Amino acid sequence: MPENFSLKETKPNIGGGRVSGGREKLTSSFDLVEVTHFLFVRVVKARDLACSNATVGGGVCHTFVEIKIGKYKGSTKYLEMNKRNPEWNQVFAFTKDRIQSLSVEITVREKEFVNDEFIGKIAIDMSDIPTRVPPDSPLAPQWYKLESEANSSVGELMMILWFGTQADEVFIDAWHSDVASVSGDSITNTRSKVYLSPRLWYLRINIIEAQDLVVPGDKNRNPEVYVKAALGNVKLRTRVSADKSLNPRWNEDLMFVAVEPFYDHLVLTVVDKNNEEEFSLGRCMVHLSEAYIRWLPEPVGAKWYNLEGGGDVVEELKFASKLNMRISLDGGYHVFDESIDCSSDYRATFKGLWPPAIGVLELGIIGASVLVPMKSRDGRETTDAYCVAKYGPKWVRTRTVVNSFSPKWNEQYTWEVYDPYTVLIIGIFDNCHLNGEKGPNPKDPSIGKLRIRLSTLSTNRVYTYSYPLIALQPSGVKKMGEIQLALRFTSPSYTSLLAAYARPLFPKMHYIHPLSVYQLDSLRQQAIGILCSRLSSAEPPLRTEVTGFMLDAGYQLWSPRKAKANTERLMDAVHVITEAWKWFDTIKKWNNPAANVLVIVLYLVVVFYPSLVLPTLLIYCFLIGIWQYRKRPRDPTHVDIKLSLADSTNADEWDEEFDTFPSSKQGEVLRMRYDRLRSMAGKVMVMVGDLATQGERLTALWSWQDPVASAIFLALCVMAAVVFCSGLVPPRCILVMVGMFVMRPPSFGIGIPCAPQNVFGRLPTKADCML
Template structure:
């Protein structure tokens, strides 16, 4: 079986009219990152004076467009309209047109056969070409001719416009495309390209302080366990039970919600008493978020008393009511996390007044895909109906769906404003399950592949054109689903602004002044993902919940042996410089190369006797390493590396464990074996952490006098060296040189045997003796 190629490939697409090269030439066209595609556009506006067979007018009129084997129809009206209006646009890819004429037929819907009303024909050679930014072509009235063309009689008029154009035409995104001819009805809406904007998210902080004058039921005179339940939409949180058992309980506890503009749902707070297994309401209040104070600075919010009553009752009209003391604010000084912290595409705070200026523009050309795997079978034929989704900041884009194609061509270009280079562009391809012929009550669009591109790894003002592998993890292992061809450009007009961005805090200041805990952030991120998926699924066409959750990595990261081993390997590579320095020092101690050892000793002695050369020497060394590594710098953007993820070396059992449900669906010996393996891996981690703790405890033991002899030796050493240095008998520099020479002495002088200081350090007591 041939090896699968998971590498990143450089491509040379015919973008920018063939004027783009790898030199990063700046072009003026708004579609210079995609290949130019030519289409025939036909806009059907309305009809008038249609021939009528009854007094009520022509029923169910519609227009049929036919070009060779391609045919498209407008919607039809279910009532009699003498002057129907459609205002629909149809597109036909020019390279696929094999006809010399366009036939436009007016018909009316009938139960058996659609009745012919009139017809218009155009020659391809007579159709004009429009190039934006030219104004749209004005539609004209054309007479419909009946079947007897020789009579020249008219059966009505049809207003339409025809022209040749490209995907840069403003009507292109909403037009009916000839490649979606197998799709009909309302499903066509699911094939259109659209741009979506995430709702503006806020952190809602509810600090519940205390209640006053709670009213108990008449049959009791003693309060028990009281707490407050707060709900915002589908999200419900509650405080702890108050330790104060009086009618004026205290909590002083924060509850955090995520709220999205516009604020549809009010905040409902209810004081509840738990009596055995029952919950008894002691009062509620409803707070509309449009009236809540917006806090974008660190200053505290003033507390306010709220009347408690029954939900739906105007508590302001009550003469007496229980009260609840709270601080409620919309904290706009935070960035609301809906993405994983490591893959954020936007760090801005919610409050617009805190936004930094934009530093540049990111342009993405979604050119095509190739080698996509079949996802479904339709009419006995394997097929793939793929569309692409890209996200950066609050802006989502979705390409049109390419129907029945394993090598779709989208050639759509989008732009985003960039506020920080340390951000990630996220791109995913999905299979459209909402076209004709799909079965199942709630079909979901499965992911074909996903990739991330960090902007800080891109050079500014340069075009990157690459073919990225689409890699997914499945219970059977890693699988390549195809490739996607992209063109990117990060344009930054001012490098001064770019450099200033690196000195700015990554997150808004509120994250550092009043930080949120990790459990709080996890809970709030789950709320944010749920809100964004609900709002975008209400668009037309919807960006469905499963797509949003896949793009935002909403799934919990459960235990994975593969990921654990990969992270350990990453850690070892991260400290590669330290380990290499240790290996080099070991070579020096063993005197494998005497000439190099002599040079090192000379350099060491020179630096010791000239301390002012220490910093320049280190900086010069770092500079030389940087210059040497510049020639070997990465030339390509970041992409998925299966070797780094150990996806190419994981066995079947570990894949099965990674994709197991939570709680586990396994039982018996399989579960026992995996638990034992987990204990083995965790045991090694525990030993490693214990060894690090042991070394730290030995350092503390130097002063603890737990081992009196060792502490006395250490203090005696400190006094002796101090006296020698202060007395001037041996200068400090000579002491350092002697220590260095002793450490780097040749092996014949016993370098393999641990020295006395090492032996003393290893004998220092630790707390391992005190552990069970």
């Protein structure tokens, strides 16, 4: 059976069992996920422990606490202390539905003990454990006496046990029974966390000129000087100055992405290029804290910087060469780390330019189902899945559910919304940093990703759907499973929501001082590199492959499938124009005489009653909108494999899409792909040339490249102006004659081009000037 890649509406038990798709506003802070009950055990500390005789003499007691409930067992960290009052302050969470024991055993052990030996233990019945429901205050821990095998007191243990849900404050940092097979430092990689992207700025360096450069070697040679700028690992350079002297000028901008806090220095080096050799004429180092912070389109004052370290000749002089620059941190721009059309944030870097929030986005990550195996452990296939969601600068990561093809997370997160034309990005990954993974540097492979645009959601409605997880592989498109989500976009004021549509999408600096496409692409690559570096250094790390996948770091790589898909999108976008032209062509051919008569009557009404044209068009648009309302999409947007042409791509094109850059292919395969690329690019080249030809013919009407054609056009313009002004022939009559001539029956020579078409087709173009 073919795989089902469609969206499915679900009915999870959320909001106390109320209908999830209704308009009733739910009130609980975790109303978009299913309630999961846990048994929490908080071990605080112990006192007066009776350690073994071996450790008493040494003065060090290596103690830990073990909690056992049925087949589940968890233990605290070892504490090597020279006192008998250790403190752990750790929390353990056991899923209530999986508990098959009537009591909880808490045992205090010593590291040196083996087998069944222990210091003391406590047994508590399940019926004696209380239940806590937030926002109730946390329960206070109590002291429990430890009992030994000899029924003697061996110390006391402070702890507390209670039944709670994932809404409990300690849920995030607790040890979970789902990760009982994970031990050591790997447990940190299984916890849910919230990350914040660092604040990014555009750093603009306007390099104006240099003064009093000292060039070693032949003093009669005209130096070829340029400036290199380096910030962190990113290096840029200016062009070689056209003014080949000791006082060269550039007046060129170099753009970097800077990140707060500003640790890196901006290093600028003036370089002289002599044939194949390059010589440093001096360098200067600027700390970013000295840069001018600009959020308005105001000019920045230039400043002279001394150049140092240009060689022995410079050091002997009593003056230094100088470099004139303007350095500013432009906070009026939004630093793009995502695609412009699929971005989750458009706000400027400077907080004073942020618009007010228009609503709240709430996401409930319920769980996944039928996930495919991602790796093998102990001879059996398994998947350790976790989910990552990004909106604006806030990233969230769910806990890892170990060894499950149908994990249940039931975690809920919230974001503030500033613009409806934004996209929520959700990705699912397999955790390869637990016990038993092979390789020096394992990576977390992606299971799937989806995007949800907020403007396609109705406000104050809960969407509960199961989204397909689709992945592209060298063998083709594959369904990796499904993920169940609950989503709600709440806007308290429709006035603020409507006002957001009237605001410019980008900050004003993007319109007043726009950046080129090349600059935006380069700056986005810098931003992605910075985010990957910063988030991978968090604890637990959000790894580079995860951040790059969420941000589409490889968006610029060639794909024949994407090229074809974008062409299909372009054709669909102009579908209305082409269909209208086809319909008018059938009218001209008189295939349906009744329709032709009706069109002519409507045309005459429009000509003789022009005041009805605009109202008629508006009423027509209104009726079309009302007619299309019944066909409106009722489901959120999701990945469409037909739109992406993922269901019709052949094996060779898949292999080409997954080829490395530079290509790893050789011989006839690479030759064949290059020829295919040339064929596709040739068709695009011809299409662009045809469009340019029609535009050149239009401008040739008054350019006098063809004197006869230009004279005819201008003469017709004068004649038409005289006729319209004199009133001899009413404009309506002219419009009637033109319209009747265009829509004349085929027996009057409809297939032959008319004189204006013939004149336009003979207009000169620049095609004959092309090599």
